[in-house]
Amino acid sequence: MDFASTTPQRSTWQYDEPAPGTERFVTEQFYGYQQQARLLVPDIERAPPLFVVGGARSDFTRLNPLLYRLQQHGIGSLCANLSGHSLASEPGAPAATLAINREEALRFHQHVASRCTTLVGHSLGGAIALKLAAQLPAVDTLVLICPAVYPDAAHDQPFGPAFTHAIRKPYGFLECDSYDFLRQFPGRVLLVVGEYDGLNSKAYGQGAGTSAGTRWLAGVQRYSPIPEEVTHALLRSVPAPHVECLMLTDCDHGIAAHLRDAPEVADLVAETVAGFILEQR
Template structure:
């Protein structure tokens, strides 16, 4: 594994912020393009590095408010840029899809796979993380942050109109083997959700089994793209002894932005996540 000390893509990052410790970069060459991942290395390691799968329209800096705090707490992480989601991942694969992203993530994950015990999936990245962890017997902790789940048939659909059409069928997300995977998963799951995400769509004028969308609620505009039934199905799929939940008050789907603007909350979330990772490790 070649670790570079700097990134030639830095000018394209969403957030160019100093890390609280060492950062290194890994470049992988695919058929016609390259992608890069960032490894955050703590000064004193307390747990093996996490693998992080980011959400739509994000690069490996989007979760800095959480990952930097974990690094300062002794927990490193490897996060990859995935095709179709950010300026830092361009040009990337032609017609990328969830399947493309999973293959890219697996390629990067192999660099830490022998030691990696924890995977984080954020939003769209949670759908990818669930598929990835199903292939990794060493992973025994899964952290899902405002998680999305999509029908299995959507994973090969190129991002854009085809993907949107594939995920728009009411209750279509139930046709996904990730729920069965969670029922059989022997490890532990931490579910982190915002108070105003996963809202009941019918209560807000939308059809059942779909997203409540963007709405004005409790004095502010809220974004709730995750159907309530997705969150409920995830909760039902994980055996209670293996499940922990963290609900963030006054927060919608934009958890990364919420952590960035409320550092006290970010501190608390990082402490909770660290405790989950370090328990029994």
């Protein structure tokens, strides 16, 4: 693997924080642009490296509060910047889409493919991780953090108005083959969700099969972009013995920010995720 020990892109990162161990960088050339990924290497490895797909408006540093702790638990990770989501990924692909993001992620995954058996997907990255898992027979573990699921038709729509229109169709998220994939998936799934994400849309004056959006609850603004039915559909799609759910109290969709603001919660989440990954190693 052609990994470098330094990168000139640090000034574009969302969070330039020192890693607790070794970090390496790899750059891939695409059609007229390039993207970069970061590999976190533990001092003593306890499991093969994870492949992590970040969320919308994220670069590979957004999940530092979790990935750095997993590195300290002996679990490394490779996470890539994907087109259309951050300063670090600019200029990126013109008219970026989920399908383009998936192809970018798949290219980076090849750097750990010989050993990687676990995918982590955060928010929008959860939708991409599910599609990737369907293409990667070696994957036997999924960690989905406040995951989104989008209609299959939305994956080819450029980010912006066209994509937004495609994902706002009531119950459109059920028009996705990822549920069928999960019903046949022989591995294990961990869902990590916030207490105030996936709120019932009808209870907050919105149409059924849509998100509750941003709400003030007990004087605190809560962001709930994931429709309640998405989480229910995911849980119903995985056989009960193969799925676990970790719910974070006093947390909405912004799990990454919550972990950054509450180190003690980040410690517990990292311990839970590490335990889930190591359970059958």
